[in-house]
Amino acid sequence: MGPLSIAACVSLAVWLWLTFGQGMFWRTDVRLPPRTPPARWPSVAVVVPARDEAGVLPLSLPSLLAQDYPGEAEVFLVDDGSTDGTGALALALAREHPGLPLTVCSPGEPEAGWTGKLWAVRHGIGLARAAAAGEPEYLLLTDADIAHEPDSLRELVAAAVSADLDLVSLMARLRVVTVWERLVVPAFVYFFAQLYPFRWINRPAGRTAAAAGGCVLLRTEAAVRAGVPESIRQAVIDDVSLARAVRRSGGRIWLGLAERVDSVRPYSGLGDLWRMVSRSAYAQLRHQPLLLVGTVAGLALVYLAPPVTCCAGLLTGRPVAAWAGAAAWLLMAGTYLPMLRYYRQSAVLAPLLPLTALLYLLMTVDSAVQHYRGRGAAWKGRTYARPSDA
Known part of the structure; x- marks a missing residue:
């Protein structure tokens, strides 16, 4: 031969x-685990790191402000040194789309040894934990290009509480409109799942760990126990690093495909x-x-x-x-x-x-x-x- x-x-x-x-x-049937509404809805802080996101914010931020969540929830948008008016636009959108309370802040340039996104996440978590309402029980870390259906937060929290999970992450459905998006984007998720099979990640005693950075619900206690984001402050692949830190500290994690969480970021050409x-x-x-x-x-x-x-x-x-x-x-x-x-x-x-x-x-x-x-x-x-x- x-x-x-x-x-x-x-x-x-x-x-x-x-x-x-x-x-x-290769199977795409890993969706949110079975869930029932909790007897008491825990408090949640939504942390949104944003750098030069004026182009997508009108499509994403109103969806967060409109969350139909029975418990206490607040949105913290961290303007990470934007030059396109991201922070001012966020405040204007909050006036046009009243809903969950919104705090917009800017921590300045990251300190040495930090990536910009994790520096912004650190600042947002710090603000949330110091807020007048008291320390939130959960943190929703979501990117500025992610749009959520009105029941997204409610379903994430119900899944986390029902299954006693420390981290619940959904792989947002990315935009697929242009020819290049059709050719490249579905394969991106396919290759990711091949590297990090969702079923292996979701095993209680599994060793494989990963998350999708666009949508991560994290128990605050688990974040403190894992020392995040400080312990992963230099990570470029921050979502995988976050999941590994939580799992190493004894936390239970879960990752699946989203049904009602979508990325609105356009990739018009192959270069993007x-x-x-x-x-x-x-x-x-x-x-x-x-x-x-x-x-x-x-x-x-x-x-x-x-x-x-x-x-x-x-x-x-x-x-x-x-x-x-x-x-x-x-x-x-x-x-x-x-x-x-x-x-x-x-x-x-x-x-x-x-x-x-x-x-x-x-x-x-x-x-x-x-x-x-x-x-x-x-x-x-x-x-x-x-x-x-x-």
Whole structure:
């Protein structure tokens, strides 16, 4: 058996293992766990870090202010050095859309050793805990581009209380409108779930830990016990680091797909999506060159080898390569279909996953290149040259 057939068979074996042995990562039925309304609704502080978010705030902030929550709740928007009038716009929106109380503050530039977002989160949590209403029992950490249905907070809290969870996180449904969004965005969530299978995360005694930073409900007591955000202050991939810190401190965590929580941030072109992925891709690999080489080789074997060996086998008359490559390609496309359905996209995109994987491979390489050029994780005018992830 030649190298082409060997590559096809190895890729097929990997896909068989991924399909049946990687926590059923491809299934999209992990939603909020069964829940009942608590006898007493705990108090909640909603913390929203925002840096230059005037473009999306009119679509997101009113949804937070309009939360139909039976208990005490307050919104703290932390303007992280914005230059586009984010803070003033937030106050204006609160006047136009009265609802939950809103406090807008700005902590200034982050201290050394802090990423901007976690510096803003720290300030927001501090304000919430010092508020006149007293320390909140839960913290909802949500990004400025996330829109919530009116019952979102109520359902999150009910799930946390019913299952006695310290952290409940929902992977917000990202916007999928443009051609590039259709090609790249569903795959982003698919790859994330492959790295961090939700079923493994949600095991009470599991070792896998991750969260989705756009929507995290965190018990305040658990945050104090885990020392967050101070203990993860340099983390670029802050959501995964947060979940790990909570789990290490003995907390119970849960992650699933959202039904009524959506990101309104547009990614109009490939460049915007490229920056979103590349800013943290090499940090995910802990800035290790060997991990980068292994990741590139793995992506090539798992995602590129199936179509290449299938087509090459057909053209050169190697039936083993052709059929093994086709079977691996079919498994790949089949496991991608549930995510495409979740995002209400055409099944035609499923066979194109190798193309999307090639884009992610190039984004990962570019992330490493930018790191070694000293540009690190650049986002909204700030660069973190050598971030660390807790």
